[in-house]
Amino acid sequence: MKQNWMIYGANGYTGALIARTAVVQGLKPILAGRRHEEIHSLANELGLEARVFSLDEPNQVLTGLREIDLVLHCAGPFSITSAPMIEGCLAVSAHYLDITGEIGVFEHVHAAEQAKRAAKAGVVLCSGVGFDVIPTDCIALKLKELLPNATHLSLGFDSDSGISPGTSKTMIQGLGASSSERREGIITEVQLGKTKRIIDFGRGPKTAMAIPWGDVSTAFHTTGIPNINTWIPMPAYKIVGARSLKWLRPLLASSSIQHALQKWVDRSVSGPDELARKNSPAYIWGEARNADGETRTVRIQTANVYSLTVFGSLAVVSRLLDMKVSGGSYTPATLFGAKLIEELPGSGKFQIF
Structure with missing residues (x-):
C-alpha cells in the first residue's frame, strides 16, 4: 500500500x-x-x-x-x-x-x-x-553494550562544518541559557564554560568544553545511564569567554537582542556549500565508566554534520x-x-x- x-x-x-x-x-x-x-x-x-x-x-x-x-x-x-x-x-x-x-x-x-x-x-x-543525535546516540548504545553496568557517560563531537541559518537561530535562542548535564538521572543546569577536559575526538587531543547537547536527554532514554555530559573541542581562551557570558545572560535573552540577532542571520548566514560539506567530516567520541572505574571508549568518523x-x-x-x-x-x-x-x-x- x-x-x-x-x-x-x-x-x-x-x-x-x-x-x-x-x-x-x-x-x-x-x-x-x-x-x-x-x-x-x-x-x-x-x-x-x-x-x-x-x-x-x-x-x-x-x-x-x-x-x-x-x-x-x-x-x-x-x-x-x-x-x-x-x-x-x-x-x-x-x-x-x-x-x-x-x-x-x-x-x-x-x-x-x-x-x-x-x-x-x-x-x-x-x-x-x-x-542531532544519531551518531552520539548510537555510540551511547554501543558503550552500554560494551559496559552494561556503566554509571557515567560522556559524548561529544569535533567537526569543521559550517552552520546553517536554522542552527544559527537555535544557538542564538540559547545564548541566554546555561549548560546542562544529567546527574543521578536528573537534568541539571551547569555554568557554561565551568567544566573542561582534554579529549581525543579522533584527530588528536584537544581542550574541550561541556555543552547542553541533546544526548543529555536522549542518551538517558537509550541507555538508562544516570550521569551524562556532552562535549565539543574549544580553545582554553574561548572557554574562559564562555564563562563570562554568565553576566550577559539577561541581556542576551532580551527580546530586542534576540530579534536583532535573528535578523542578522536572515541577512548573513546561508549554510555550507556542497564542497564544504564534502571536505568536513565529523569525529564522534564517547566514553563510559562504571562504579569500579573501568572505562570503555568508542570513536567513529562520519560524513559532514x-x-x-x-x-x-x-x-x-x-x-x-x-x-x-x-x-x-x-x-x-x-x-x-x-x-x-x-x-x-x-x-x-x-x-x-
Missing part, C-alpha cells in the same frame, strides 16, 4: 537538502511549510506535491496532514514548532520525526504520558534523526515506512540499533578502546 510522507520546513537549508536527496533516492515526499512561494518553487523544481500551512492553528495542521502517514519535521526552532506538529501527528496517526537537538523537545517527546498517547495512537515519535542529517533522516524514514513498529517514544538507536550510524554513507566503523 502506498504511504504518503511529508517534509515540513522543506524550504529551509536542511529541509531542501533532504528533499533533493530524497528525489535522487527515488522517494516522493510531499513538501510543506508556511511560505507559499518558496515551497511551491522547490516542489515545482523537483516535481513533487506541495502543501502550505501554518502550525499556529490546530485545524490548519489537521488539514495539512490529511492522508499523511509520516512527517519529517525540519522547521525550527523546534522548541516552538515541535509541539503543534506532534499534536497533529497524534490526531491523524502519522509517525513524527524531527532533526532537533534541543533538550526540551526531547524531554517533551519522551515524557511518560506522551509515550502512552503515542502507543495508543500507533504513532512512532522519534526526535533527533539527524546529526549536514550530510549526515540528510542520510540519517532519510534512512529512518525509509525504514519506518517499510516495517511495522509499535507506537511509542523512541530514540534513533532504540529504533534501529547502534549499527545505524555505521550503515550511513560517509561513516566508518566503530573504533573501540
Whole structure:
C-alpha cells in the first residue's frame, strides 16, 4: 500500500537538502511549510506535491496532514514548532520525526504520558534523526553494550562544518541559557564554560568544553545511564569567554537582542556549500565508566554534520515506512540499533578502546 510522507520546513537549508536527496533516492515526499512561494518553487523544481500551512492553528495542521502517514519535521526552532506538529501527528496517526537537538523537545517527546498517547495512537515519535543525535546516540548504545553496568557517560563531537541559518537561530535562542548535564538521572543546569577536559575526538587531543547537547536527554532514554555530559573541542581562551557570558545572560535573552540577532542571520548566514560539506567530516567520541572505574571508549568518523542529517533522516524514514513498529517514544538507536550510524554513507566503523 502506498504511504504518503511529508517534509515540513522543506524550504529551509536542511529541509531542501533532504528533499533533493530524497528525489535522487527515488522517494516522493510531499513538501510543506508556511511560505507559499518558496515551497511551491522547490516542489515545482523537483516535481513533487506541495502543501502550505501554518502550525499556529490546530485545524490548519489537521488539514495539512490529511492522508499523511509520516512527517519529517525540519522547521525550527523546534522548541516552538515541535509541539503543534506532534499534536497533529497524534490526531491523524502519522509517525513524527524531527532533526532537533534541543533538550526540551526531547524531554517533551519522551515524557511518560506522551509515550502512552503515542502507543495508543500507533504513532512512532522519534526526535533527533539527524546529526542531532544519531551518531552520539548510537555510540551511547554501543558503550552500554560494551559496559552494561556503566554509571557515567560522556559524548561529544569535533567537526569543521559550517552552520546553517536554522542552527544559527537555535544557538542564538540559547545564548541566554546555561549548560546542562544529567546527574543521578536528573537534568541539571551547569555554568557554561565551568567544566573542561582534554579529549581525543579522533584527530588528536584537544581542550574541550561541556555543552547542553541533546544526548543529555536522549542518551538517558537509550541507555538508562544516570550521569551524562556532552562535549565539543574549544580553545582554553574561548572557554574562559564562555564563562563570562554568565553576566550577559539577561541581556542576551532580551527580546530586542534576540530579534536583532535573528535578523542578522536572515541577512548573513546561508549554510555550507556542497564542497564544504564534502571536505568536513565529523569525529564522534564517547566514553563510559562504571562504579569500579573501568572505562570503555568508542570513536567513529562520519560524513559532514549536514550530510549526515540528510542520510540519517532519510534512512529512518525509509525504514519506518517499510516495517511495522509499535507506537511509542523512541530514540534513533532504540529504533534501529547502534549499527545505524555505521550503515550511513560517509561513516566508518566503530573504533573501540
